[in-house]
Amino acid sequence: MKACLLKAPAKVETNPLEFVEVPAPEPGEGEVLVRVHACGVCRTDLHVIEGELPPRKSPVIPGHQVVGAVVKQGKGARRFALGARVGVAWLHKTDGTCEYCRSGAENLCDNPQFTGYSVNGGYAEYIVAPENFVYPIPQGFPDEQAAPLLCAGIIGFRCLRLSGIKSGGRLGFYGFGAAAHVAIQVARHWNVEAFASTRDARHQKLALELGASWAGGTFDEPPKKLDAAIVFAPAGEIVPAALKALKKGGVLVLGGIHMSAIPSFDYDLLYQERMIRSVANNTRQDGEDFLRVAAAIPIRTHVQIFSLQDANRALNALKNDAIPGAAVLRVAQ
Numbered sequence: 001m002k003a004c005l006l007k008a009p010a011k012v013e014t015n016p017l018e019f020v021e022v023p024a025p026e027p028g029e030g031e032v033l034v035r036v037h038a039c040g041v042c043r044t045d046l047h048v049i050e051g052e053l054p055p056r057k058s059p060v061i062p063g064h065q066v067v068g069a070v071v072k073q074g075k076g077a078r079r080f081a082l083g084a085r086v087g088v089a090w091l092h093k094t095d096g097t098c099e100y101c102r103s104g105a106e107n108l109c110d111n112p113q114f115t116g117y118s119v120n121g122g123y124a125e126y127i128v129a130p131e132n133f134v135y136p137i138p139q140g141f142p143d144e145q146a147a148p149l150l151c152a153g154i155i156g157f158r159c160l161r162l163s164g165i166k167s168g169g170r171l172g173f174y175g176f177g178a179a180a181h182v183a184i185q186v187a188r189h190w191n192v193e194a195f196a197s198t199r200d201a202r203h204q205k206l207a208l209e210l211g212a213s214w215a216g217g218t219f220d221e222p223p224k225k226l227d228a229a230i231v232f233a234p235a236g237e238i239v240p241a242a243l244k245a246l247k248k249g250g251v252l253v254l255g256g257i258h259m260s261a262i263p264s265f266d267y268d269l270l271y272q273e274r275m276i277r278s279v280a281n282n283t284r285q286d287g288e289d290f291l292r293v294a295a296a297i298p299i300r301t302h303v304q305i306f307s308l309q310d311a312n313r314a315l316n317a318l319k320n321d322a323i324p325g326a327a328v329l330r331v332a333q
């Protein structure tokens with residue numbers, strides 16, 4: 001099969017992914033083989049490719065927002081019929097036995113495996129995944145529009161949940177890429193007032209189109225105090241600015257897997273019971289709940305489509321803020 005292979009982490013400007021022919025994987029026990037139709041490009045892929053996340057497997061095929069069709073069932077796999085349209089996301093597998101898995105927090109599993117990081121991902125024509133970690137994709141979403149739902153969408157949804165935001169509340173987004181452009185649609189559906197702080201004018205424009213009441217620069221103070229804010233941009237210097245925008249008791253959610261160092265700040269910014277928390281991965285329940293909500297709204301993702309062999313170009317565009325919405329690799333029809 002054709003695949004984009006990362007042999008060693010390097011800056012994306014050096015076009016580190018090699019478009020090569022590799023053997024297609026075979027589904028093991030309880031796994032399905034999926035013919036990839038589309039794969040979303042996520043900021044986490046950038047962190048994997050540039051080595052900000054320490055390598056877990058090398059070489060590796062990145063990509064963890066996969067939409068495709070089941071074409072083969074491994075031994076004992078019978079959850080999905082052949083031809084079923086499915087999604088494969090970041091959480092490839094958990095051990096199911098650690099204290100976190102047993103307490104309903106499998107996103108914090110002690111022995112997790114991640115798609116496109118510790119196992120091969122979806123920048124390829126085929127992928128294998130345990131059927132119990134695969135999602136049915138609701139009808140109504142074309143393949144390319146569905147792909148960004150699988151990480152940007154699900155993680156954004158978990159961020160919304162952990163922010164505790166309620167109907168009538170005010171929510172800030174710091175960074176307005178793929179995740180925020182989906183999360184704002186859920187927030188607006190919940191009657192939440194949205195504010196977007198982002199450096200790129202195209203992203204500010206998209207935020208306003210999607211119902212933000214205000215959009216400004218990353219460090220511009222929103223016109224009203226916020227009940228909660230979500231930081232999607234991987235820049236630690238945003239944290240003090242976002243804390244400053246919160247009301248007393250406000251919640252700041254950090255949605256990324258990697259962030260540059262957070263500068264020190266005065267205790268006053270945190271006092272009055274403001275709270276900072278990170279989001280790590282997601283549970284399958286988050287994914288199932290989000291896909292149901294996404295279909296009901298329905299969410300409309302803005303995508304820019306690249307061919308599989310143009311993955312390096314897509315990653316460079318993402319790094320340069322040149323994607324309004326989400327980048328998606330079209331692999332097959």
Ligand SMILES: [Zn+2]
Nearest residue numbers: 098101109110
């Ligand atoms: Zn576990």
Ligand SMILES: [Zn+2]
Nearest residue numbers: 042044151152
């Ligand atoms: Zn992701």
